[in-house]
Amino acid sequence: MAAQPKTADEVPGPDGVSGDEITRLAERHLVQPWPVSGSIGAEARGRIDAGEGIYVTDAAGRRLIDGPAGMWCVNAGHRNRELAEVMAAQAMELSYNSPWYTTNVPSALLSARLAGHAPEGVDHVFYTTGGSSAVETALRFMQFSNNVKGRPEKKLIVSRQGGYHGSTYLAASLNGRPRDHDWMDSAGDLVVKLTCPDPFRRPEGTTVEAFCDFLVEEFRQMIEARGAERIGAFIAEPVMASGGVIVPPDDYLKRMRKLCRDNDILFIADEVVTAFGRLGHVFASQDVFGIDPDMITFAKGVTSGYFPLGGVMIAGRLFEELRRSNHSDAMFAHGLTYSSHPVGCAVALKNLDILEGGLLEHARAVSDHFQKSLKALEDLPLVGEVRGLGLMACVECVADRVSNNPLALDIEVGKRIDRHCQELGLLVRPLIHMCVMSPPLTITAAQIDDMAAILRKGIELTMDDLV
Numbered sequence: 001m002a003a004q005p006k007t008a009d010e011v012p013g014p015d016g017v018s019g020d021e022i023t024r025l026a027e028r029h030l031v032q033p034w035p036v037s038g039s040i041g042a043e044a045r046g047r048i049d050a051g052e053g054i055y056v057t058d059a060a061g062r063r064l065i066d067g068p069a070g071m072w073c074v075n076a077g078h079r080n081r082e083l084a085e086v087m088a089a090q091a092m093e094l095s096y097n098s099p100w101y102t103t104n105v106p107s108a109l110l111s112a113r114l115a116g117h118a119p120e121g122v123d124h125v126f127y128t129t130g131g132s133s134a135v136e137t138a139l140r141f142m143q144f145s146n147n148v149k150g151r152p153e154k155k156l157i158v159s160r161q162g163g164y165h166g167s168t169y170l171a172a173s174l175n176g177r178p179r180d181h182d183w184m185d186s187a188g189d190l191v192v193k194l195t196c197p198d199p200f201r202r203p204e205g206t207t208v209e210a211f212c213d214f215l216v217e218e219f220r221q222m223i224e225a226r227g228a229e230r231i232g233a234f235i236a237e238p239v240m241a242s243g244g245v246i247v248p249p250d251d252y253l254k255r256m257r258k259l260c261r262d263n264d265i266l267f268i269a270d271e272v273v274t275a276f277g278r279l280g281h282v283f284a285s286q287d288v289f290g291i292d293p294d295m296i297t298f299a300k301g302v303t304s305g306y307f308p309l310g311g312v313m314i315a316g317r318l319f320e321e322l323r324r325s326n327h328s329d330a331m332f333a334h335g336l337t338y339s340s341h342p343v344g345c346a347v348a349l350k351n352l353d354i355l356e357g358g359l360l361e362h363a364r365a366v367s368d369h370f371q372k373s374l375k376a377l378e379d380l381p382l383v384g385e386v387r388g389l390g391l392m393a394c395v396e397c398v399a400d401r402v403s404n405n406p407l408a409l410d411i412e413v414g415k416r417i418d419r420h421c422q423e424l425g426l427l428v429r430p431l432i433h434m435c436v437m438s439p440p441l442t443i444t445a446a447q448i449d450d451m452a453a454i455l456r457k458g459i460e461l462t463m464d465d466l467v
């Protein structure tokens, strides 16, 4: 008889502390992100002890495919020796320097490398500690520039329903999923939200082209109603990630970009997920969608998640405008202790070497198989749509395939699929009635087949639960 899997409590953790002690310490002291009020500080989640390539090992010693690559970030895969070694070497050479008074070698080199990948002229970088602080920086820079340029009323920020931009106050205010706002305050006065560009949820009887026309017209009318002189920026994920891998209609981004340019509204592409190979290129804005944003925010895959680093690419012309303004001595009073961190930048440089040295090409080569393998799940009655691009995809479940109505929230179908898949050896990212997949870019065709087979079984078992 096969041995029963052990529980986390029976397995010793690292450093000789017993597994049940680790679980107890986590429950007693650790507050996990996105906790629910009734269990804050009392919920120890499944423990992961190790990782290698596309796999992680849980506390019970089971190997699981890391379907979401952590949180869309472990692009080069787990346990990459080159990344680990460069991190240690940089920490021994220079572990920290004040970014206010001084600069360092890795951040200068990385900035030039990133400028080489960004659209022409988007050639300056401000480094942060992650995606939220990158978005926050882009928005504060917009506010600062408009103050300096003598147009302090040009501050409204346009985002979209379904979007996700982070968890700091201003960035979180842009988020467009209801649960991000249900119990939280926000800087709502500064933000206007447009319709989510989700072709699957377009109004019945409307073509995708007509839906796209509607989305662009909605923005045009909003600019007219509010006044271009009051709108500072439009922010968009090229492919909405946490909102359910929403790939917008063709030309949507180009047309929104044009409206921004025509009305002197900054276009901020939030590429925290889509950059660094997730869509097969270092940045997706131009190489995948043919647009040239004024600013591009990034994080996550820049270090493959090995070090908390993010940043904003900023068009050089925006600095030129400030230099020519009447207030060329005004200070952009914004900085982080860990801006331009030498260790993070050194890891990012090595990560770029890995991406340019074949991983981008590999990601492009396997993405078709990835998309097709998951698309095949549409034959399951619970699945309404499988969509995606590059190495990001979403399986959306529906109550029935005629209406495509979403399932009742309390069914928690995403969590059910996740639970079954974990038993079978796969981590997925559940989103209410959806499951998101964004594996490490190192995944092979055979591993994609394994992943899709487990996901199919997990959905079938969930269908059995719901009978």
Ligand code: PLP
Pocket: 071, 129, 130, 131, 132, 133, 135, 164, 165, 166, 167, 237, 241, 242, 270, 271, 272, 273, 299, 300, 310
């Ligand atoms: N922007 C996007 C598109 C994201 O998906 C995220 C996080 O998932 C963020 C910003 C926030 O990044 P971080 O969690 O690193 O602050």
